[in-house]
Amino acid sequence: MKENKPVLHTVLTPSLLPLYNASDTIVVIIDVLRATSTIATALYNGAKYIIPVDSVAKCIELGQMPDTVTAGERDGRVAEGLQHGNSPLEYTRDFIENKILALTTTNGTHLLSLALNQDAGTIITGSFPNLSAVVNYLTEQNRDVLLACAAWKGRINLEDTLFAGAIVNALQNRFEINCDASRMAQMLYGEAGGNLFEFLRTREASHYRRLSGYGLEEDIRYCLSVDVASILPVYREGKLIAE
């Protein structure tokens, strides 16, 4: 029987991306704690667009433009010289509406440049706050998909894997999934059983430990909340904009 479904793969860490074909493919960038949750939230609350950049210096430079907020973190903390951090809770409508956000993060922006180098067909960003928007878009498009986890300095992490699992779970009947990483992600998401926060806490997820050590439990809870910022960030000519 000929399979006519589009193909879905999960890439659990950026260094594995070159093993997969990204052209003519939708690449979903996943950095649950906290870059892609922040991106969805800022756009949902009316930011004009987001400029993801790979260096703090470039971010500071972009801050010279009018109506531009600079933000970013290194190793989970506000990077020196930037105005704001990577907490989605900072980006309320009052603060971010009609502004431009220049953002640099430890892992997410690195993965984005890898995807660009590989000539990705379309790049979008995914997080629990915009889960359904991502699922609906992938369903409508009916094209091949790579779920690309930003991980932590190359090492696989649980929270990005769980988000990939949520997508696999929603799309499993619409895509051909001959990919152990996708199946593993789906099983782990199933095991979390709807309580992602408790799952990360009790399983001693490494980034949960890192962020909760900084007193960021409220951030983590928000980043695990489904559909609270229901919007689709799409990358176009250097900018993430709301579709």
Place this chain on the structure above:
Amino acid sequence: MKENKPVLHTVLTPSLLPLYNASDTIVVIIDVLRATSTIATALYNGAKYIIPVDSVAKCIELGQMPDTVTAGERDGRVAEGLQHGNSPLEYTRDFIENKILALTTTNGTHLLSLALNQDAGTIITGSFPNLSAVVNYLTEQNRDVLLACAAWKGRINLEDTLFAGAIVNALQNRFEINCDASRMAQMLYGEAGGNLFEFLRTREASHYRRLSGYGLEEDIRYCLSVDVASILPVYREGKLIAE
């Protein structure tokens, strides 16, 4: 409280190995279907030693030595020019006792050379047929451990992850494990609930599908059998020998 336990990490695919320190560390090479299961079985059944090599040509050349069997696979099938394949069931005592086995495989030998390049402290091989031998050795040694999965052409696979999970499960109280890949492996092993074969079959593991497509279900069942070849293969000066 100071942690004095040794550290354990799981590396789900060879390309992530450079992210970890391998020196002064025991690296466990894991290639469940089927290289490390075959290695344990051949040594358990009395092979003098095994020479892992990275090319078919080199394997054929070693076959000129007396009492040497050449074996290996590429993409799951016997490689052209070699006498035997990578099925552990071929290596009965009648056949392999007192012989030397020159072995080349798709993924396992590649991972071994990476570990050597990284100056690994000690290299051993692990598989379900020698699970307890590995657990006992790691317990006694009380040194840092990397569980290194051979994967499939760089892509993460379920069966190697499950074996890593079995080790993590056995050693979790003796090691410091701040490693999401280890926790994920352990959860998946827990979910398999003692029936690894059914787990791989029903979860549509990609390598299960590949091998069962070649009629190798009996091989897969053997490779998932715990402690049927209870021996510890250790790498020393180009050879895998029984400790």
